[in-house]
Every structure is written in structure tokens, then in C-alpha cells.
Amino acid sequence: MDRMNEPVLARLQHLMTLREEVETLGAGPWTPAADWADGDAHLTLYLDVPGIDPERLEMHEDGGLLTVAGERAAPQGLLSAERPAGVFRRVLSFPREVLPQTGEAQLAGGVLTVRFQKKHPTIDVRADVQDMRDR
């Protein structure tokens, strides 16, 4: 019984060591949360990137896919770490067709907002707006 458990225990120990190493590095790699919002003429991406170094934030659009990558450092002397740190890289597809290379990005309050021109702007704009106001 003891002999059979040995490899399991060794494996567990190994996993715990790995886990400790990962925890020391911070909460590990991250996938920033994204929202897509539809407007009359624009499609907008919102990406939560708090504490990101603007110098390390990259974005490019290629073949209908949008890649956003960035990095942030973990604080020194961590006692507990829930916040992901290090490098992220996220590839997003557009939920609506957009005109290529029309993205206008701004970074404010830790949120990256990128606005694209829609290929097919929404018709009946006034009615939609009025409808939302009436609710």
C-alpha cells in the first residue's frame, strides 16, 4: 500500500512545488475580459486591461481577426496574488463585419476601447434610438 502510494505522493509534491512557483510569479497568464457593442455606424470593443503598460500594448488587425497583446508586471513582495500578471495575447473575431483598418483605439481608466466602422451601418437609426429612449 505504502509503496503504491509513493509515486502518487511524489507527483503531488511535484504539483505543489509547481503551484508554488506559479503563485510566486503572480496569478499566471491572463485573458482580459472583452465586450463587443453594436452601434448604428460603429462596432466597439471594450477590453479590461488595468495596470497595463501602454508602451507594451500592441494591436493589429489581419484577415478579419484582431490581435491584442500586452504586459503588466506583478507587484514586488506579493503575499497573495489574484490579479493576473505577465504577458497576455488575445485574438478576437469581429461579431459584425467591419471596414478593414478603421479601428480607433483609446486607453482610459484601464479599459481599452477600439471603435470600428461597420461595413453595413444599421438602418432605421432614428426609430431605434427613439425606441430605446421610450423604454
Next chain:
Amino acid sequence: MDRMNEPVLARLQHLMTLREEVETLGAGPWTPAADWADGDAHLTLYLDVPGIDPERLEMHEDGGLLTVAGERAAPQGLLSAERPAGVFRRVLSFPREVLPQTGEAQLAGGVLTVRFQKKHPTIDVRADVQDMRDR
């Protein structure tokens, strides 16, 4: 067969409607990720609060507990929503003893940083700093 499936389909339809309603509201309530870091004389909290309205951000310390609350609005016209929205309220306990009411907060790049004076500053400060530089 068809009759047996009817309630299941009705239930599925109901669930899909519910899901749509939830998605329209955004990703639901949120728990901002927190890090605690230990310094020589200070204990520091880092809280990810991207896109938070600074006017709606509240913090108070009571009996060794720190409560942080805030709110952010979901974008209009959401097509997909991963980013949590609405109100958050998080109660944190200090991982090290701090001197009461010494928290100094700043909000930058979507990260709330609060620095507290430690009750028992770390001894042998020079040696620690030197040790870290040597690594």
C-alpha cells in the same frame, strides 16, 4: 415522441430567453481581483477596477476589515459581454497588522492602490534590499 419533447423544448426556450436577458445586463456582479504586497514599512493592496467611476468608488476601514465598493455601467448595445458590470462590494482582511486609518489610496490606469502603515515594520531593511538586488 414529439409530445414528450415539447416540455423539454419549452424549457430550453425559456432558458435561452433567460440567458439572453442575463447577457443583455452584462456579465453580472463582479469581484475585482486583489493582490496584497508586503514592504518594509508598508502593506499595499492592489485592486483591479478598470472603467470604474471614481465618483462611485468607496472605501472604509472598520475593525480590521477593509471594504471597497464601486460601480461601473455596461456599454450600450452589447453583442457579447464578458466584462462584469454593475455594483461590486468587497470586504478584505489585512494579511499583516496595520496601523488603523493609515490607508493612502490612489486610482491610476484602472488599478486602485492603497498603502497602509504596518504595525510591525520589517527589521533588517538594508539586508533585505541588498539581498533582492543581488539575486
